[in-house]
Amino acid sequence: TDDGLTFPYSGTWLSVHHSKVPDGEKCTLVNETKWQYYGTHNIDGNLTLTWTHQALTATHINIEVWGYQETGDSYSENWFAKWEYLYTLARETPNTGTFSFIPVPAKANYSTWDFGILRITPSTYSDGQSNTPSIWSSEHALAWHLGEDFRNDPIAWATAKCLEWDRKEEKLPNFLEEIIDCPCTLSQARADTGRFHTDYGCDIEKGSVCTYHPGAVHCVRAIQASPVYAAGQQCCYDSTGAQILTQDSTGGSTPDRGHDWGSPPFMKPPRIPGFSHWLYDVISFYYCCLWSDNCHFYMKNRPSSDCRTYRPPQAASAFGDPHFLTFDGLNFTFKGQGEYMLVESDLTSLRVQGRTQQAHFPNGTEAQVTGLSAVAMQENNSDVIEVRYSEDLNLEVLLNQKVVNFSEQRWMDLKGLFLHSTADQKITVMFSSGSGVQIRGSGGFLTLTVLLPDKFMNHTQGLFGVMNGNTEDEYTFKNKTTISVNASPQQLFEFGANWAVENGTSLFTYDTEFLLNNFFYGEKHNTSFLPVFFPYEDPADPLVKEMVLVCESDPFCRFDVLTTRSLQVGNFTRLSHQNHKQLVENLKPVISCGWLDHPTNGRKDGTNYLLGSTIHFICNQGYELIGSKEIICQVTGVWSGDIPNCILRTGLLASTSATSLHRLSHRGRKRNHPAKAEGRL
Incomplete structure (x- = not known):
């Protein structure tokens, strides 16, 4: 004071x-x-x-x-x-x-x-x-x-409150145009952990008790508030994995004027954590939807964003003896001993560094291979997060070189990032750029996944390569020279060694004698360590028979069993590889043709607007359907067929001549419900 x-x-x-x-x-x-x-x-x-x-x-x-x-x-x-x-x-x-x-x-x-x-x-x-x-x-x-x-008369009282809120909303700025679009599918939403996180009010892992979103099985929230108005995004999905839109259901995805987690500087409305969200987005739902039959007012002011501008992130992973799967889909094995730049970007000064240590055979002797033992990261001038194995093989998280205790909380708002830990020790770091890093322990080694939004295209380098959709330049050295994607393991070893962390740029903590001697004072890449490049698979080896049962055809699993003589290590590698392949599958881009209204005096059958989806139209009794009875979402992102209209049967000829039918592909459809283009705030 x-x-x-x-x-x-x-x-x-x-x-x-x-x-x-x-x-x-x-x-x-x-x-x-x-x-x-x-x-x-x-x-x-x-x-x-x-x-x-x-x-x-x-x-x-x-x-x-x-x-x-x-x-x-x-x-x-x-x-x-x-x-x-x-x-x-x-x-x-x-x-x-x-x-x-x-x-x-x-x-x-x-x-x-x-x-x-x-x-x-x-x-x-x-x-x-x-x-x-x-x-x-x-x-x-x-x-x-x-x-x-x-x-x-609680209904009349709530109705008056709802109308008062609606009038206030009309005077407030439009926040919808600056919030991130929702992922198209539930799989995408759960996989994009750098930008979205589970909404605990509708969590499929907790039984999908979705009080505010009937019909949904899972909702996620955008992690970062929007840049100007500090607004939030919420996306909800049904049991088929499709996004629910408020234009179709009161259980649909609803954006938030006040981000539930708040936003710096926090003390100014509508940036107050939790409270601003309650004031603008929760209590108003009570008044309009729970306590009275006026939910149309709420949905008018909180229309869903569809997913037509959503672009999933790219994923890269490292696991086992360490095997690297790059953003562009190439994979290789690099068994250097030291500290290395996994990915860095000039876009946000993102740096993710990995430390590898020598693996051990089950009998305790050292094997000629390595695995990830620590990962450190920072973006711009954010706090530095490090995840490592301690000397007693427990997972530790360090914040600016000090161990963090997760015993009382799983979420931390930190400088430039959010930090989340689960009970099974999966650590997620979510930077303000939307980049995400996930780390979990697996059999004495770390498994790492990095997710980067598409704005990082052509802005990365390191062991995870150049993220640009082209595998030919994946093995790019610091001096921008490259080697072939068919390079030998020895050549790849040289490539990996080139990305050793330079002195003075390390993000790691050296707080034990072992770390000081082996990594701080020692070489960042141990040139005297020569790993096994081609492990021998002896058909007479009893371990090989067990390996085939555990690994099946997974090459990384087989490699690690042979080099570590551990079926457990091989199994962890196999599971990590499967998880990465599933993640990449879940993050595949999906084409959306956007929301489609039902015709006046008619109805539609179908609320899925993704590629291949079919919408059927039916007119009410006494009306004739003019246009397409069914339309399909095409690969071009537009609907096939003509806009359907329902006209009175008695006026069919006269009405047809006055009805202008336009191809849906030529419609300048707005991002949300056209009728709400001006008044949706």
């Missing part, structure tokens, strides 16, 4: 908020029971609040209601977030961990506070006092504490 005069110390701290913590993993201090529906649909009676009473040492507690608002001129310097104590719900209540009550309308008028949070504090503190030991609930709708106007 005084620029460090009385406290001249500095440090770092990490922040996490609820939106990044999946249900079941969050530290559940308060559990709400039907709060969001209380007073609607004949839901009433007791509400029960529970908490972990050991979190507070007090014998008696107070329960407070807090509210959140954003006020002022939208998207300006005069736009402020307002977080305020409203009133105390209960005083001097025993700290038993549970409190049941029948809600009554608040004494003062708090109808302008749409949502908020409950706070539990020791009774010794005054109402609304800051800097107190506290337990907070999740945010939720505050309708349960409202007055008689809500309780007498």
